[in-house]
Amino acid sequence: MRSQQQWTAKWIWVSGAKDLNDVYAEARKVFEVGPSIKRAKLRISANQAYKLYLNGEELGRGPAPSDLAWMSFDTYEVADRLSRGSNVLAIVANNFGTGEIVTNQLQGPGGLICQLDLYDSEAAHEEPLQTIASGTEWKCRRSPRWKANASRLHLWGGYREIFDVAREDGWERIDYDDSGWPDAEVVAGAEEPGSPWPRLLPREIPFLRRTLVRPASVVSSEPFLGGLAFAEAALTDSPENALTMDASKPGELTAGYLRLRC
Numbered sequence: 001m002r003s004q005q006q007w008t009a010k011w012i013w014v015s016g017a018k019d020l021n022d023v024y025a026e027a028r029k030v031f032e033v034g035p036s037i038k039r040a041k042l043r044i045s046a047n048q049a050y051k052l053y054l055n056g057e058e059l060g061r062g063p064a065p066s067d068l069a070w071m072s073f074d075t076y077e078v079a080d081r082l083s084r085g086s087n088v089l090a091i092v093a094n095n096f097g098t099g100e101i102v103t104n105q106l107q108g109p110g111g112l113i114c115q116l117d118l119y120d121s122e123a124a125h126e127e128p129l130q131t132i133a134s135g136t137e138w139k140c141r142r143s144p145r146w147k148a149n150a151s152r153l154h155l156w157g158g159y160r161e162i163f164d165v166a167r168e169d170g171w172e173r174i175d176y177d178d179s180g181w182p183d184a185e186v187v188a189g190a191e192e193p194g195s196p197w198p199r200l201l202p203r204e205i206p207f208l209r210r211t212l213v214r215p216a217s218v219v220s221s222e223p224f225l226g227g228l229a230f231a232e233a234a235l236t237d238s239p240e241n242a243l244t245m246d247a248s249k250p251g252e253l254t255a256g257y258l259r260l261r262c
Contacts, residue, residue, distance in 0.1 A: 007043075007190030009115035009133035011197060013095075014142045015185040018109040021097025022150060022159040024143035026171055027112060028178050030088045031132045039119040040082055045073035045200060046093040046112035053090040053172040054081050064203045068108045071197040072204070078116070089114060089132065090172035092143060102155045108196050111187050140184035144169075 014025045044052055045063045052059045059076055066072035095110030117128035142148075147162035170176050188195035 007113070007115060007133075007200065008131055009043075009113050009190055010135045010186040011111040011113045011188040011190065011195070012134045012136075012138060012140060012184035013110045013112065013187050014140050015182050017142060018111065018185070018187045019098065020110070021095075021099045022148075023095050023097070023110050024146040025091075025093050025095070025110060025112065025140055026143045027091045027093070027114075027134070027138050027140040027184060028088060028171065028176075028181070029114075029132060029134070029138045030086060030174070030178075031116075033082050033084055033087055033118065033130075035084055036120040037079065037082065037118045037129070038122055040077065040079040040116060041119075042076045042078050042089075042114070042116045043073050044076075044091070044112070044114045045071055045197075046091070046095075047071070047108050047110060047197065048094065048096055050091055050093040050112055052076070052114075053088075054078055055083060055087055056090075056170075056173040057081070060207065062203070062207070064205050066201070068196055070199050070201055072202070073113070073200050074203050074207075086174055088172075088174045088176075089116065092172075096158050099152070100155060101157070109187065111197065113190060113197075113200075115190075134184070136183050136186055138184040139178045139181035141181045 012027065014023060017023050017025070042052075042054075042059075044050060047068065049061070050063070051061050059078065059081070060074065062072075062074040064072040064074075091112055091114060093110070093112040096107075098107055098109070101107070112134065114134045116132040118130040118132075119126055120129045145164055145167045147164065150160040150162050152159055171178070188197060191198060191200055
């Protein structure tokens with residue numbers, strides 16, 4: 001019997017992009033779940049950051065900061081999030097790359113690893129009935145939502161994050177068609193000696209707590225490559241009042257700056 005902690009998943013990334021800087025990778029895997037599943041444990045890590053979705057809902061972000069030789073992974077119990085029949089795991093991960101940085105903390109090639117073990121028993125030491133493990137059968141693309149070749153902020157940190165909301169396409173949902181996506185590239189085995197990540201260790205610190213703080217008023221707004229048509233839309237969740245901008249230069253990136261009071 002193999003240990004529940006044994007990894008069968010592989011480190012994967014966008015094909016041909018593991019040595020590129022500032023890559024946002026999106027990976028997907030559709031899988032089936034039968035009626036007998038009682039427990040489901042998911043383990044995940046990435047170099048350097050991930051956001052995890054299951055059936056279109058965000059589950060968490062990570063991993064904890066760690067040295068590449070002692071890579072931290074996160075564990076989620078997800079049985080109550082699974083549906084009988086088709087399900088989808090979706091992960092977006094960002095890699096800073098190997099560019100020079102003063103602190104030398106965000107180095108190494110791009111990679112993410114994910115393994116979901118499904119059990120038909122609540123017993124702690126049973127073998128999984130089914131395992132969904134990252135590998136070449138996963139789909140993986142370079143995200144079209146983040147602008148490529150963005151400039152560096154400074155030598156102490158990463159790159160500017162320029163996100164195009166208009167490129168959202170529902171890639172994390174179960175009904176999304178990923179048949180046109182390329183297959184993922186395996187860049188290393190789990191805990192493979194000589195790889196960039198030769199060890200995987202459970203998270204040793206709590207997850208960061210995230211609290212949504214809503215702005216109370218708009219202090220000022222400043223257009224940039226366009227005009228802010230309705231700055232107060234930032235104060236509401238209503239889709240009818242989404243933040244809109246009038247582009248003065250069609251075809252160029254439209255953006256603006258808001259100062260908000262919370």
